[in-house]
Amino acid sequence: MMEKRLVLSENGNKLIPVLGSRVLSQRACLLSAIFTAITVLTITTLTLILTMATGLNRVWAQPPPMSVAEKSFETPLQFGLLPYISTRKLFTYYLPLKQYLERTLGRPVRMSTAPDFATYIKRAEEGSYDLYHTAPHFAALAEQAYGYRRVSQYRRVLEGSILVARESDIKKATDLRGRTLLTPDSLAIITFLGEQWLRDNGMQPGVDVKVKNTPSHNNAILAVMHGEADAAVTASNVFETMLDETRERLRILGKTQRVPNVMFMSSPRLSDTEYRQLRQAMLSFTAKGAGKEFFAKTGYVDMVEITDNDMQSLIPFVIQLNNKFDMP
Template sequence: MRQVFDWIGRVLIVSGIAIAVAQLAEARAQPAPLQFGVLPNLSARVIVESYQPFRTYLERRLGRAVEIVTAPSFKAYHANLMAGKYDLAVTAANLGRLAEIDAGHHVFAIYEPPIPGIVAVLRAKQIKSPAELRGKVLALANPQSLVAMKGMEWFAAQGLHAGTDFTTLHARNDDSLAQVLGSGEAPMAMMSLGEFRAIREELRKDLEILVEFVRVPGFLALTGNHIEKSLAASIRDAVIELARHPEGEEFFRRSGFKAIRAVEQTELATLDSVLAETRRLMSQP
């Protein structure tokens, strides 16, 4: 009888080892989650909520887990992008073009429509003209963004130069911009229309748009230069076809974007005039 129990015990042990080995092999066979980087132009909360349908769609199309990741700042995000930490990434047009030229990543799509750049003010202040910024403070959350770069050019065309005619204040995020206006630290804040809309309603209701000064190209989507060509092609096809699926409709509803389409190299070349300034801004401490 003891021999029988010993034999049964050995069988159970061997079976347990076999099951464990099989489970380990299965776990190893599962690909690592796809790293989907999203530019931190909005708070992490808003980004995750907006991109959840996009993530669900990609997981279904690609048959693997997808993680939405971002970073604390434009600079940190861009550093991660240049280092190849994202398999799929969405970033500002100037930063995407820079990642293509300087790091060899592959830009394949652009978000629509173009992004409006605006100046917002506190409604109660009754500010009527950008000229009222002279000698005061301009708040902005993302000084390395294309909207901010074009905004500084626009203010300069109005005879207002940063560092000479006004100073700048860096706010942490979209809600912080509203709080800076409300506290009186700055009479004006420069941002994209998307950032303005992302401000919580209880804060945004006290603000108004003073002027829309530019429309810049939308965000660019790119694949990292480190991923296999077949995976990159699958990602590109999935992203371009997003609008045909229910998850795409929900993503566009939540985010305010209207479409994601293939981008031409001739379009990307129009961004080259701002690359030197972009490099300078990204290299600053």
């Protein structure tokens, strides 16, 4: 027979008789509920702790935020190349310099060019290039008008060679009267020098001698070699790097005046730190150092600083360039 016990009612205001088994059942239920609550609370707490720990691990695993200077070195340096020869040859020539800059600066370098000189100048004005490899009068213009800063230039001076076919009957400058002279792009300083050479020899470009522009130095040289034109003016170093069979079929009729050679300029958007590092890297790319093979192949001799005298000597060509821009 079950033992009866008195227990307190739910509202706590009276005692009620219950069987012993029911008391045990209630106690068991109460203990079960307490255990369940503790278990749920423990699991919830552990889950919360694990979640927080995971979140902290993710935070700790993230690299610290980069400064503006650090971010800039993740961005490729835009290296603009003057389109004075074919794009294939241009990129082949300057690949060693690109690779050197990537190693030295610790950032990617992206080479690009343009279809012609006018487009190239326009892109420089728009800020497309961080490192601007360019003709000397374009460099002077970029410094004066666009805020570009001097980086370096080739030691070898720039001059033009007037070329004719080796078997041509053109023996002296005045024999070009009534003939055709091919030049590179109309804005090229070599074109300006070639036209001045005609004037110095008593001939007016476009009147006594027909002047015809071609897309590049290579095109002008090859046209004369194939008998498609009487003569061409080209940068002397470009002619010197042509294949032997090409040079053997041509003859140098004359030379133009000399001017500073190709220059490298820095975009004004580069920070002072980036500019200094770029300039130092370029001036360290020398014929006795990292640039040994490059200079041996291209004939540019070495890398040097750009001086005030260099820029001063280019003023007449910048004026001539601006006059070209103003022409309809």
